[in-house]
Amino acid sequence: MKRTPEYVLIINSIVVLSLFSSCNNKVEKNEITVEVTNSLDFERKEIVAVGYNKLSLLLKNNAQEHIKVKKQDTEEYLLTQWIDNNQDGIMDDLLFQAETPANTSVKYVIVIDSINHVKKTKAVTFSRLVPERTDDYTWENDKVAFRTYGPEAQRRIEENEYGGTLSSGIDLWLKRVDYSIIDKWYAKNVETEGYYHIDHGEGYDPYHVGKSRGDGGIGIWENDSLYVSKNFIAYRAIATGPLRTVFELDYAPWSNYNVKETKRISLDLGSNFSKFDIKLVSEKEVPNYTIGITKHQGKGTVKMKNQEGLFRHWEPIEDAFVGEGVLIDTALVKESINYDSKTSDQSQVLIVTRPKGNSLSYYAGFAWTKSGQVSNVEDWDNMLKKQIQIINNPLKVQLK
Template structure:
């Protein structure tokens, strides 16, 4: 009998020990970030929540921390619920990886260690106090576009109206957030953010143009475009990524319905546009572009690389705008100069598809991020490489 019981006991002990090891194995996860490019990378990376389900079981997401194995410090992080079902879909953190190398991070659950907080952040919001802009920013750039009240004001010939689905850019030269501060100034001085008080300003004219990254349909040597957005949905504010959606009323004879999902990561000069389309009739194409303003700048059309740039000066200071996309979706790209106000644009025409993805951004000399054409071309080239070869994330 003793012979029989001993193996049973040993088996039970072995099972218990093995189960304990399984539990211990889920107390932390190793995350390896690999950089296949010969450049330094400092970017936001994403872990799908489904890939860490076992680790998260029995834990509070608020207690999750990301440890940098190189520095030993905890990194800022962000959870995102992409579909609004009140369950987080992604965990984000900022990864730093040397050229052609890997970096190791560890996920742990430790409520005793605070999540690092910084004033440097992404941000976006609907702005009812300035008619109804939607504005977004990070530590490098800021953008805005216009809503239905601004459209109605224009159509009713009232003040403060704007009729445009173009994308405006705000030239900031501070890493700190400026949206709330500039709009607060606007309440007492409508020209507040059109003057540079040391943090930047908005001298950029959009009008009916595409601004930097507005969309349309190219037909019979002209652009068919939507009016202002009609609804918005803020999905995430920050601190590492802001995400939101804008929807537009049907436009053109094709009755195109358009929803833009726009995101901006900390540290990037480029907003990511994911534009979803549907239409009553088959459309010939979808297009995006960059305003040429008074046609005094220099446009670059690198269709084979999927890189498009415009170099100009505003108030005597260099400004470079750009759009990047996968080359295989492009039908043609060209400079369209027009005598009609706001109709001169660098236009990229893409194949008609339910979804169009591209990146639009800029650099301003006074921001210290780039001073001339060569600097902006280098940033565009780097961003194109990053898009083509994203950091790979492995969780074990």
């Protein structure tokens, strides 16, 4: 058959278009491999983050909700969470929970899938303001729960009204289930006041904070006294589960130094430790910022390891034991004091830190023997030792 010039031109055009399309298909990725490396000698299960900008090729023509993550060579998708850390309306990171054996790298795959869904789980992170109980701010995950107190609770104390609390300390809720209990316990407490002070099988709140620092509150240690803020005056919810909850609390200027304080608190799924990132601005130079752990009636035992940045309290509460702890960069530790006082709520472990610019970061957490996470003080010490290693040796995340 004789081929006309027009025929040859059409065939050549098709070949060129085919090659161009083929090249485009090779350039446009439909999956990304993520290698997560654990350099420590024990297994870890932690939340890792992949930056939004590193997923731009996948997101080019796809919705965020169609991004899925799975372990390489498996089919089941993992829980994920997008998070906007700076609240500018643009997502910053994609979170997922990585499991890595000791001294091992594990590969995960980020793919596009608009059809299949991620299996739901009852274990999540959660936080919120609780106006039905004055104005607590409460947060939890599958291991632990915490709370602190707002301006309405302060007002009631200052105006001699019932139901107030004056404290910027960090309260502990002892839970022994992996699902969220905040909404349930508060709802039950509205029906029957004092409900969450009784263990109905899920845990309860026997922990007393008062004017102490609870587990991880701060102050300024000066002239054998600890000067502290009152209740928070404003809050901002940044993120709520399923893998990480984040929020901020503002405090009115406090102490003779007129310290303006903003706490950013975050809690990851699977962790016993809240992270505190605190911004502090003062009118004049502050001698220190001191982190406290309350000692109830002096019944507990204390361990202070300045060179490790590890501070522990272990105490009996009713018919069980609770371990509290603070973990911090050793470069920030000036001294630590096992302080005893005849004044109520003032016997505390005090971690005196050197001010470093306008910020202070540390972790505070706990474990309760009835949760099944620890059985004795040795277990708690081991958990703290592992956590300080985790903080100092974060999982390495590389995109392939």
